[in-house]
Amino acid sequence: MEYLSRIVKLVGGMNQFQFHPRCKEVKLTHMCFADDLIMCYKGDFISMYLMLQSFKLFSQSSGLQANIQKSSLYCCGVSDSDVQRIAAIFGFPRHFPPFRFLGVPICSKRLTSSQCDALVDKMTCRIKIWRSRHLSYMARVQLINFVLMSLHMYWAQVFILPKKVLRDIVQVCRSFLWSGQSFSWNLRSVAWSKLCCGKNFGGLGFKDVFLWNIAHMGKYLWVVANKQENSWIKWVNSVYLKNASWWEYSPKANSSWYWKKVCHVKDILKQHYSLTDMCVMPSYSVKAVYNKLASDSVPVHWDFFSGRGWVRLNTNSSAGWPSRGV
Known part of the structure; x- marks a missing residue:
């Protein structure tokens, strides 16, 4: 896959090739994981042709071929005539999002139940x-x-x-x-x-599945706050942040639903953490953040077992008497 990445990178440097509008600044052309490959480009015939020629060169060199039955073409803002032309020449069937990648649905709009x-x-x-x-x-x-x-x-x-x-x-x-x-x-x-x-x-x-979801998504906030070097951070900075202060950033009205939800998680975690707290974390701990979000419970003490069940002694009881538990 490293050989394929080098070939596609050379294609991205050609004058005839046009990047996807939201991938132009970071020059993102493809994403690969295991045996899955996603290619991104502007929906024109020339860019599609150059991208497929690069993959054809990779196939001739390595012997690996694309599975037509498992490959799909996704288009947005492209005329039907161009879509039919591309599909007819290269043989990829056209599908519509959402599609599944690594077992989860990928969509461009709000995730539905x-x-x-x-x-x-x-x-x-x-x-x-x-x-x-x-x-x-x-x-x-x-x-x-x-x-x-x-x-x-x-x-x-x-x-x-x-x-x-x-x-x-x-x-x-x-x-x-x-x-x-x-x-x-x-x-x-x-x-x-x-x-x-x-x-x-x-x-x-x-x-608590609600708090656990927030704690997991907080990892993205930590990655942005620490400005880690990866493709997603570069893409977020080029499309949304544009060198703005992350902790004070508010999404615009035309931002995607998913990005607005990520920013909403940031507003929730700001009640418990500061930007300094996020930056000084050597590594993000979902368990630690979850315990911080669910820290309103009162400790109780399980002391002994009676004939009818456990007796739970709550030393914080307002009446000063222990409370019985099952």
Whole structure:
């Protein structure tokens, strides 16, 4: 892939080649990961021809060929005649966003709850497999913490998930905990917000999916604040920031929905961190930021086991008496 990158870079230096309007300043022509490749250019025939010729040279040298059935052409602001001409010559079928890359949907507009159905479906499919087993409450707790929540974490570090999707995730996990099913109308014994506290705060250690999503997205704020050298930072600076002060920056009205959400996360974290705090972090810790966001709980103390269950002693009780727990 390094050889392909060098070839495409040479194509980007030709006078006939035209960059994508939002990639011109950083001279971004392609992004590759494993066996996936995304090529970006202005939607004209000459640029498309030069880009495909570079890939043809790479194929002749390495023996690697593009899979036509798994390749797609995405166009915006290009006339239908030009699209048909390009598709007819090069054989790539035209598709429309959103498309999936590394298991998550990629779209140019607002992420909808229907595009995240695959996440909720994966959780319900896992529960259907477990449903035939006689699982105790503690077994369900472990499965929620280490299996169901891990599926959510992968999406949470990429997107600002819609609130409806996060509520569906909570509903699935809550139903599985109390009934062993992915959906149930039964009344819950304890509020889910209580269970999302750590065990030293009287909960079961579940992650609050709303705060966990914010903590994961805070990594992008940390990367921008530290001005790391990568393609995304260069692109953000050229399109949005334009050397403005990041901590005081406000998105414009014509900014993308996703960028506005990232800036909204910045406003939330500004209540707990300053720009100096972000810059002095040697590495970003999602767990530390999450604990900072969820630091309003009152510690409790589990002291002994009685015949009817655990007795929870809350030394911070206003009445001065211990409170009993299940």
